[in-house]
Amino acid sequence: MTVTGRASILGTRGRRLSVGGAAVGRILGQQPIGTALVTPYVVFLAAVFAYPLAFAVYMSFHDYFFAAPGAIVERPFVGFDNYVTVLSDPAVRRSFANVGIFLLINVPLTVVLSLVLAASLNAAIRWRTFIRVSYYVPYVTASVAVVGVWLFLFNSNGLVNSVLGPLAPDPSWLVNSKLAMPTVAIYVTWKQLGFFILLYLAALQNVSKDLYEAAAMDGADKWKSFWNVTVPGVQPATTLVVLVATITGANLFTEPYLLTGGGGPDGASASPVLIMYQRGIEQGNPDIGSAIGVLLVIGVLLLALIERRFVGREDR
Amino acid sequence: MRRTITAAALAITLVAATACAGGGSGSADAEARGPITIWYSNNLEEVAWAKQMVAAWNAEHADQKITAQEIPTGKSSEEVIGAAITAGNAPCLIFNTSPASVSQFQKQGGLVPLDSFDDGKEYVESRSGKVAEQYKSGDGKYNQLPWKSNPVMIFYNKKAFAKAGLEPDKPQLATYDQFISTARKVVTGKGAQYAILPAPTNEFYQSWFDFYPLFAAETGGKQLVADGKAQFNSNEGRKVAKFWRLLYAEKLAGQEKYNGDAFADGKAAMAIVGPWAIAVYRGKVDWGVVPVPTSSGKPANEIHTFSDAKNVAMYSACKNRGTAWDVLKFATSKDQDGKFLQLTGQMPLREGVATAYPEYFTKNPDYKTFADQAARTVEVPNVASSITIWQTFRDAWSKSVIFGRQDPDAALDGAAGRIDQLASQS
Numbered sequence: 001m002t003v004t005g006r007a008s009i010l011g012t013r014g015r016r017l018s019v020g021g022a023a024v025g026r027i028l029g030q031q032p033i034g035t036a037l038v039t040p041y042v043v044f045l046a047a048v049f050a051y052p053l054a055f056a057v058y059m060s061f062h063d064y065f066f067a068a069p070g071a072i073v074e075r076p077f078v079g080f081d082n083y084v085t086v087l088s089d090p091a092v093r094r095s096f097a098n099v100g101i102f103l104l105i106n107v108p109l110t111v112v113l114s115l116v117l118a119a120s121l122n123a124a125i126r127w128r129t130f131i132r133v134s135y136y137v138p139y140v141t142a143s144v145a146v147v148g149v150w151l152f153l154f155n156s157n158g159l160v161n162s163v164l165g166p167l168a169p170d171p172s173w174l175v176n177s178k179l180a181m182p183t184v185a186i187y188v189t190w191k192q193l194g195f196f197i198l199l200y201l202a203a204l205q206n207v208s209k210d211l212y213e214a215a216a217m218d219g220a221d222k223w224k225s226f227w228n229v230t231v232p233g234v235q236p237a238t239t240l241v242v243l244v245a246t247i248t249g250a251n252l253f254t255e256p257y258l259l260t261g262g263g264g265p266d267g268a269s270a271s272p273v274l275i276m277y278q279r280g281i282e283q284g285n286p287d288i289g290s291a292i293g294v295l296l297v298i299g300v301l302l303l304a305l306i307e308r309r310f311v312g313r314e315d316r
Numbered sequence: 317m318r319r320t321i322t323a324a325a326l327a328i329t330l331v332a333a334t335a336c337a338g339g340g341s342g343s344a345d346a347e348a349r350g351p352i353t354i355w356y357s358n359n360l361e362e363v364a365w366a367k368q369m370v371a372a373w374n375a376e377h378a379d380q381k382i383t384a385q386e387i388p389t390g391k392s393s394e395e396v397i398g399a400a401i402t403a404g405n406a407p408c409l410i411f412n413t414s415p416a417s418v419s420q421f422q423k424q425g426g427l428v429p430l431d432s433f434d435d436g437k438e439y440v441e442s443r444s445g446k447v448a449e450q451y452k453s454g455d456g457k458y459n460q461l462p463w464k465s466n467p468v469m470i471f472y473n474k475k476a477f478a479k480a481g482l483e484p485d486k487p488q489l490a491t492y493d494q495f496i497s498t499a500r501k502v503v504t505g506k507g508a509q510y511a512i513l514p515a516p517t518n519e520f521y522q523s524w525f526d527f528y529p530l531f532a533a534e535t536g537g538k539q540l541v542a543d544g545k546a547q548f549n550s551n552e553g554r555k556v557a558k559f560w561r562l563l564y565a566e567k568l569a570g571q572e573k574y575n576g577d578a579f580a581d582g583k584a585a586m587a588i589v590g591p592w593a594i595a596v597y598r599g600k601v602d603w604g605v606v607p608v609p610t611s612s613g614k615p616a617n618e619i620h621t622f623s624d625a626k627n628v629a630m631y632s633a634c635k636n637r638g639t640a641w642d643v644l645k646f647a648t649s650k651d652q653d654g655k656f657l658q659l660t661g662q663m664p665l666r667e668g669v670a671t672a673y674p675e676y677f678t679k680n681p682d683y684k685t686f687a688d689q690a691a692r693t694v695e696v697p698n699v700a701s702s703i704t705i706w707q708t709f710r711d712a713w714s715k716s717v718i719f720g721r722q723d724p725d726a727a728l729d730g731a732a733g734r735i736d737q738l739a740s741q742s
Contacts, residue, residue, distance in 0.1 A: 265719050
């Protein structure tokens with residue numbers, strides 16, 4: 001009886017466990033530990049990215065402004081009015097064109113320079129670690145400090161113009177409406193190069209040495225070996241670099257804010273995020289700022305899709 | 317500092333989300349008394365004044381103590397205050413409220429009109445005199461107490477003038493022609509690289525330190541916008557724009573941002589600054605001061621200029637408004653204004669400031685010129701969309717006057733049209 005009774009109890013517990021396990025299984029799936037580990041990040045993404053993005057879309061369709069708690073305010077639905085306002089604003093349109101110029105210079109330059117430098121730094125050269133760290137220093141240095149150095153280099157009496165002498169542009173780099181955005185693009189490329197070199201260095205560790213040996217046996221010189229082995233070998237990293245450079249580039253803010261004094265000269269280096277900041281925060285029109293933000297998100301997504309289609313075609 | 321789209325949206329949204337959190341303080345009693353919090357500016361002189369003021373109050377009011385701190389750091393005080401209003405945690409009083417932001421704070425429901433106190437209107441007007449009129453909101457109420465001004469004037473470097481062969485004690489700077497002639501001599505005589513270098517950058521407030529003082533002087537005290545209409549596309553406004561355009565075209569004024577203090581570093585021989593600069597340049601620059609120029613060279617006692625004022629406002633999150641009002645009156649009393657003048661050199665926005673503190677001005681004659689000028693100051697217009705209006709003006713100014721990519725007259729007309737529209741929406 002005792003044995004039977006114990007079996008009965010165990011059996012009941014077993015069924016309870018089984019029922020409970022099924023419920024937990026339904027919630028957590030087949031990999032409950034994995035789900036549990038992922039959950040905090042999902043919550044973080046939802047709270048810090050998804051909800052704000054959804055709320056920004058909501059604001060962009062309303063006459064929205066920030067108000068004190070308890071203040072009675074009306075925030076009526078306005079349809080596409082904010083988008084019409086944004087798209088008919090020449091400053092906004094210009095900022096999108098400016099960031100287009102920025103990306104055209106910054107993204108290819110980033111890919112080429114970081115790949116070439118990573119390949120060089122991957123070879124057995126002297127002072128390799130020192131040089132690797134040197135490239136990374138601008139990336140980890142505060143923009144405010146680095147901008148000060150670039151102002152010193154590129155103002156009309158700066159080092160660059162002193163070296164160029166009569167060839168120096170007039171007006172100078174940062175106040176020249178044709179050169180301001182390219183100068184900003186080159187600055188950002190230089191500042192972020194260390195990070196992208198790091199990505200390529202990691203990717204290069206996965207390119208088999210056998211391939212280089214086979215290429216050498218087939219008579220390939222260093223350039224052919226680089227073009228036919230290295231470049232295809234780091235294709236997934238190239239896709240990542242292009243996408244990350246595009247996304248971070250489209251969100252350009254610090255450089256036009258600090259380096260060219262608020263998007264100058266005459267708006268030639270204003271970026272959409274700078275205009276978002278002016279309209280949304282400074283001028284108290286978060287609805288307009290959100291509409292610019294939503295358009296920027298759509299633009300970046302489209303651009304990323306196009307890039308994925310062309311750059312990442314062998315990666316699928 | 318680099319922002320992602322989502323981070324920017326987050327900044328907007330978090331503040332917005334907090335706005336929905338409810339709370340409500342609109343019904344707080346104007347007679348309620350108890351502890352309060354105040355914020356003040358972070359420059360050393362104002363910190364010293366605020367600390368002694370708080371200590372003096374707290375010593376006498378154990379049950380209504382002030383907790384004071386500097387305004388939290390942000391890109392600008394206005395952004396921090398705007399976020400605090402939305403979050404419902406603004407202090408009772410902020411002794412650094414920009415008049416340009418008052419309309420925005422009012423729209424947010426963040427301010428307590430001082431008229432809601434029995435003696436509010438009377439106190440503001442009796443302390444500041446007719447200058448107070450400029451600080452009334454569109455609804456005719458005082459949402460701010462005019463506190464202190466920094467009337468801007470032309471500082472010039474005597475050594476730079478002497479180096480260029482000019483007479484340092486008799487600067488020829490009264491008319492536009494004289495100013496330009498002097499500027500040319502300063503630059504060609506290598507007194508400095510630039511005659512003057514106001515920040516040529518595009519922030520909305522930069523026009524307060526190039527166009528606006530001269531416009532105030534030329535018009536005898538007009539504001540940028542009056543009665544819902546832009547005032548700057550007038551003959552006077554065009555003269556000011558033409559004057560500055562000439563300075564930029566001849567490179568007498570610089571188009572490039574200078575990373576430092578151009579006047580202190582000798583990069584520019586002149587600067588447009590307020591009395592705060594006396595302490596800053598003491599021992600560094602041998603300076604002189606004159607009023608801003610006018611086309612006809614008006615006498616100094618007729619010249620108006622930009623006030624560069626900062627005010628005190630009471631915020632709607634304040635519960636103990638009775639105490640806050642008492643503190644506001646205490647902190648802007650004749651005695652405390654005198655201490656403020658003594659510790660900071662800035663001018664209390666008090667009627668007849670030059671005669672109210674004779675001992676101070678006898679001991680500090682440098683400040684007397686500014687005290688005289690303080691009687692004739694012009695504030696930014698207290699209208700809705702104030703910052704958008706100033707940014708619109710700055711964009712047009714930057715394009716035409718600083719960089720010469722458009723005719724200044726056409727640019728002013730274009731900006732006036734857009735600003736009329738903005739002002740009419742308010």
